[in-house]
Structures are given as structure tokens and as C-alpha cells.
Amino acid sequence: MSGDKPKDRIGIDLGGTKIEAIVMDTQGQITQTERLPTPKDSYDETLETITSIIGKLDVPDDLPIGIGTPGAVSLLTGLMKNCNSTFLNGMPLREDLAQKLGRDVRIANDADCFTLSEASDGAARNGASVFGVILGTGVGGGVCIDQKLVSGISAICGEWGHNTLALNAYQGEHEPKPGRECYCGRIDCVETWLAGPALQRSYRDETGADLSAQEIVSKAISGEPAAQKILDQYHNLLALGLSVVINILDPHTIVLGGGMSNTKSIYSEVGNYLDRYVFSDQVNNKIVPAVHGDSSGVRGAAWLW
Known part of the structure; x- marks a missing residue:
């Protein structure tokens, strides 16, 4: 997509017990929310659950996705690392989701996402x-x-x-x-x-x-x-x-x-x-x-x- 910021964006929190997805506008207002249980120790089922939850959202096909995960993407290999959900480690999560969903995907550590949220329009704005x-x-x-x-x-x-x-x-x-x-x-x-x-x-x-x-x-x-x-x-x-x-x-x-x-x-x-x-x-x-x-x-x- 172009370098312009999207009017809306999708956020996903890949948590230990639940996967939550939201649609948020440029003013920081959440317009849609969906949640599903996080699969236990299964990478393939996690991909399927994220695909399913995106399918529940009423959004354009080209809307980008940001994902907060319990780890980070290695800048050397592009694979997940440092995840306490260990089944994610060593997996090409960003690449697999981009291919599966046909959308642009960005991934960051969940603590980074927390910080960005509070710096953007929260306690530290x-x-x-x-x-x-x-x-x-x-x-x-x-x-x-x-x-x-x-x-x-x-x-x-x-x-x-x-x-x-x-x-x-x-x-x-x-x-x-x-x-x-x-x-x-x-x-x-x-x-x-x-x-x-x-x-x-x-x-x-x-x-x-x-x-x-x-x-x-x-x-x-x-x-x-x-x-x-x-x-x-x-x-x-x-x-x-x-x-x-x-x-x-x-x-x-x-x-x-x-x-x-x-x-x-x-x-x-x-x-x-x-x-x-x-x-x-x-x-x-x-x-x-x-x-x-x-x-x-x-x-x-x-x-x-």
C-alpha cells in the first residue's frame, strides 16, 4: 500500500488465553471488536484462528493489520523469537499471515504495543x-x-x-x-x-x-x-x-x-x-x-x- 496512513486499521492482540481484534479509526476510536480463544500450543491453529477473527470484521480487503505478540520478529531471519508461547519461536508469522490474509502485516512485541498505545493517545500522550x-x-x-x-x-x-x-x-x-x-x-x-x-x-x-x-x-x-x-x-x-x-x-x-x-x-x-x-x-x-x-x-x- 502507499505511504499514506490508512483511515482505519486493524489491531490484533495475540494473548495467552484469547486473541482479540479491533478496528480503530484515526481518532483512536474502536469501531469493531472480536475475540476468540487462543489455541493451545498449535501454530497452524493460531493462523486459522487469526484468519477466522479477521473474517468476522466488516472491513475493506486492503486494510492493514498490526499484531502484538509475546515476543518479537528477528530482524536477521524474519522469524519469531523470545516468545513465552514457545510454539511461535522460529516461525515466519508475519510472512505466513500476510500470505494467508492478503494484507500488509506489522508485528511488534506486546510491551512495545502497550507503550505505543499510551504514547499515542493515552497516559503519556x-x-x-x-x-x-x-x-x-x-x-x-x-x-x-x-x-x-x-x-x-x-x-x-x-x-x-x-x-x-x-x-x-x-x-x-x-x-x-x-x-x-x-x-x-x-x-x-x-x-x-x-x-x-x-x-x-x-x-x-x-x-x-x-x-x-x-x-x-x-x-x-x-x-x-x-x-x-x-x-x-x-x-x-x-x-x-x-x-x-x-x-x-x-x-x-x-x-x-x-x-x-x-x-x-x-x-x-x-x-x-x-x-x-x-x-x-x-x-x-x-x-x-x-x-x-x-x-x-x-x-x-x-x-x-
Whole structure:
């Protein structure tokens, strides 16, 4: 198609439990939505489900598609990589869908799509530079400059979840004990300390009780000392992790998504720790929750066009 931006665009979020498709206009208004369950561990069935869901939309034949996936397209091979839905790894998803659907297709990591959504018309729409953070079952991130996604030379820009968290630089009470193994094979990745399951592990190590992250936060609000200790440690660790991003990128806005982003104390407490780690006499970076919530990923996929 021509270099002109389309009047409408299709966004698809390829999630672990559902595939969601939307049609979005240039004003960011969603005009159509369809959802189907994600097939389990089957690449061919996933292609068929995406084809089926597109068939349910009332759209012109040449309307382009943006897809958010739990991984990225290798710029070297054109094949999928780094997908936690492992059946996608090594597969030519973009090429197969373009051929199957007869449409132009763009693919980006779901955290990148989240960031693009919030930078385009969400919580960070007035920020010239944006770092988007997913704090969910895992930890991901993305970067937008002037509302344009930055992918990087290896398509891993923003993947801070698998940086090693510098626990030896931790300042404050409740010092964490290093040595957490990550599924990626490294030790003490950011994800092993800041994902929702990481908070659960910290509380379990402290008390022996196995509670959900939401339950731990509720107990902290209610005044339980152990929960307050673990949540305070989490705030400090999040500041430590984000300080690396701020020292390198110094983004205007850091926007948070994922289940842990619903923890209100993050927005009042993390800033109190940042000046311990950021190499500046003042920290002006805004840390805000996402506006579009669970819809940010699929909206960002549509904004790829």
C-alpha cells in the first residue's frame, strides 16, 4: 500500500488465553471488536484462528493489520523469537499471515504495543519520550520517541525485564537476598524481583504463606507488618530498576501497566527512593498508570500503522 496512513486499521492482540481484534479509526476510536480463544500450543491453529477473527470484521480487503505478540520478529531471519508461547519461536508469522490474509502485516512485541498505545493517545500522550513498563506475570518494556516506536537493531529495545537487577546497589531497610534464578537462565533478572509472582515469592520467603500479589497489597494496606515490609522492599527495588532506565534514557514519562501497576502506593512511594539511585540532583520523570488498561496492547497493535 502507499505511504499514506490508512483511515482505519486493524489491531490484533495475540494473548495467552484469547486473541482479540479491533478496528480503530484515526481518532483512536474502536469501531469493531472480536475475540476468540487462543489455541493451545498449535501454530497452524493460531493462523486459522487469526484468519477466522479477521473474517468476522466488516472491513475493506486492503486494510492493514498490526499484531502484538509475546515476543518479537528477528530482524536477521524474519522469524519469531523470545516468545513465552514457545510454539511461535522460529516461525515466519508475519510472512505466513500476510500470505494467508492478503494484507500488509506489522508485528511488534506486546510491551512495545502497550507503550505505543499510551504514547499515542493515552497516559503519556504529551511526553516526547516514553518508557512503557509491564509489571504482570512477567516484566517487559518499550520505548517511544515522539510517538514513534523504537525497536533497536536487534528488536529488543526496552527489554529491561531481563537485565540483572543490581542488588548490591540496594540502599535502605529490608535488604533483599540475591540468587533468584530466572527462566531465561540468568540470575536476579528484574523480572525475578518485580513481576507479580516475585512479590508472592518475597512474601512466602518472609512468612511461609502463599498469597496472591493482590492479597499481599491488601494486607499491607491493613497494616500487617510482614506485608508492609515486603511491599516497601518492592517500592525500593522498582526504583532501583527504573533508575537504570532513567540514567540512560531520561524519559519524560514512565507509564506502568500489568497487574502490579494497580498498586496505588507505587505512584506515591517509588519517587521517594529514586533519588538514591538516579545520577541527578533532581528527578522530574513522571510515573503514571496506563489509561487504556487491558486494551492498550490491542490499541498499540493498531497504531503500528
